[in-house]
Amino acid sequence: MRYLIVLLFTLPALADEPKPRLTVQPKLCIVDKRTPVCDVTFDVEWTSPVAGDYCVKRLDDDEPLRCWVEEDAGQVDDQRPVSKTFRYDLQEEGETRVSTKVEILKMDGEDRRRRRRTRHVWDVL
Amino acid sequence: MFVTRIAILIVGLLCAYAPLALADDTSPWRLGIAVGYGERSNPLVAADDISLLADIDLAWFGKRFYFDNGDVGVTLMNNDKFTLSLAARANSDRVFFGRTNSRVVSLSPDALPTGAPTNLQITVPDRRYAIEAGLELLADGRWGRLQASMHHDISGTHDGFELSADYSVGRRFGRLYVEPSLGLNYKSKALNNYYWGVAAGEANPLLPASVVGDGFNVRTSFRAGYYLSRRMALVVSAHIERINSEAAASVIVAEDTVKGYFAGLSMRL
Numbered sequence: 001m002r003y004l005i006v007l008l009f010t011l012p013a014l015a016d017e018p019k020p021r022l023t024v025q026p027k028l029c030i031v032d033k034r035t036p037v038c039d040v041t042f043d044v045e046w047t048s049p050v051a052g053d054y055c056v057k058r059l060d061d062d063e064p065l066r067c068w069v070e071e072d073a074g075q076v077d078d079q080r081p082v083s084k085t086f087r088y089d090l091q092e093e094g095e096t097r098v099s100t101k102v103e104i105l106k107m108d109g110e111d112r113r114r115r116r117r118t119r120h121v122w123d124v125l
Numbered sequence: 126m127f128v129t130r131i132a133i134l135i136v137g138l139l140c141a142y143a144p145l146a147l148a149d150d151t152s153p154w155r156l157g158i159a160v161g162y163g164e165r166s167n168p169l170v171a172a173d174d175i176s177l178l179a180d181i182d183l184a185w186f187g188k189r190f191y192f193d194n195g196d197v198g199v200t201l202m203n204n205d206k207f208t209l210s211l212a213a214r215a216n217s218d219r220v221f222f223g224r225t226n227s228r229v230v231s232l233s234p235d236a237l238p239t240g241a242p243t244n245l246q247i248t249v250p251d252r253r254y255a256i257e258a259g260l261e262l263l264a265d266g267r268w269g270r271l272q273a274s275m276h277h278d279i280s281g282t283h284d285g286f287e288l289s290a291d292y293s294v295g296r297r298f299g300r301l302y303v304e305p306s307l308g309l310n311y312k313s314k315a316l317n318n319y320y321w322g323v324a325a326g327e328a329n330p331l332l333p334a335s336v337v338g339d340g341f342n343v344r345t346s347f348r349a350g351y352y353l354s355r356r357m358a359l360v361v362s363a364h365i366e367r368i369n370s371e372a373a374a375s376v377i378v379a380e381d382t383v384k385g386y387f388a389g390l391s392m393r394l
Binding site: 026028031032034035103107108111112113115116117118 | 184191195210261264265272296354355
């Protein structure tokens with residue numbers, strides 16, 4: 001009975017365990033044939049309710065952008081040209097705790113027929 | 126009502142954007158909807174403007190064949206420089222004739238033959254949709270986009286043809302993408318006369334028979350979108366087209382320009 005009471009008090013606490021947060025600005029970038037790559041500085045910020053050893057890593061990279069030791073928040077700027085949707089991961093001891101995607105919107109796709117203007121009354125899309 | 130419409134347009138312009146197409150080539154389908162408010166003026170006499178609350182975009186693009194909002198085509202050539210297709214469509218001039226009505230006009234007896242009725246109705250003659258087929262060339266690059274086409278009536282409706290060319294160029298400003306464009310249309314005499322002329326059998330004292338020659342329409346448009354995500358954007362679109370002088374001089378035409386605008390939220394499904 002004593003264990004059951006402990007479990008009843010522990011479970012909600014486990015379920016509500018706050019997770020780290022990872023925010024990236026900008027989260028959307030537009031490219032076209034005139035500007036085929038998005039060459040901006042991404043502002044990556046994270047916070048965690050528990051201090052720990054964290055790293056911010058881009059999914060396609062072998063090495064993390066930056067790591068922190070016994071910290072509960074951090075920020076790093078990442079400047080690089082990108083042309084495909086990608087994501088940043090916040091990792092703790094090599095394990096991804098939270099991810100945030102940066103979307104690349106291509107205004108000129110491979111199929112130029114998708115960009116044709118119709119004789120549609122409005123053709124606003 | 127007018128103030129409301131202007132307010133909607135201004136909000137759309139401030140929020141802004143739109144080009145047009147949340148491009149994603151991974152699926153052959155393109156399905157989207159824009160909700161908002163827009164209007165397109167109707168140059169015909171005794172006709173209503175065209176209102177728009179929602180615009181649905183439905184298209185399918187295969188390797189050779191495509192369907193794009195009523196247009197169908199088969200691609201003959203496709204390379205890094207251009208895409209050439211055989212395309213078919215319904216004529217766009219007909220859209221104005223679906224919003225016509227009758228208007229009673231009182232004339233002075235002095236202006237009419239003795240005994241003729243003094244109250245006459247102006248009724249714009251009906252016109253049919255023509256199915257037109259031809260070649261369509263698409264080219265693009267850092268310099269912008271070009272769309273050129275030539276279409277001939279294949280339905281026996283007007284037996285005329287139309288040549289057109291559109292140039293547009295896009296610019297991005299962060300999440301804002303703007304795309305102005307310029308266009309030119311040549312309409313043959315047969316096409317112009319069918320839609321904008323008045324045949325002898327349709328004539329009355331208010332609408333005398335008239336023959337319309339060929340001519341060029343010139344148009345410009347501006348589209349802008351502020352992208353909230355890859356699939357959602359606030360959009361605004363404005364369009365103005367100067368009708369060729371031959372058609373504009375027709376007795377069934379009241380205005381020599383067609384103006385349109387739309388502002389709203391665009392979603393790509």
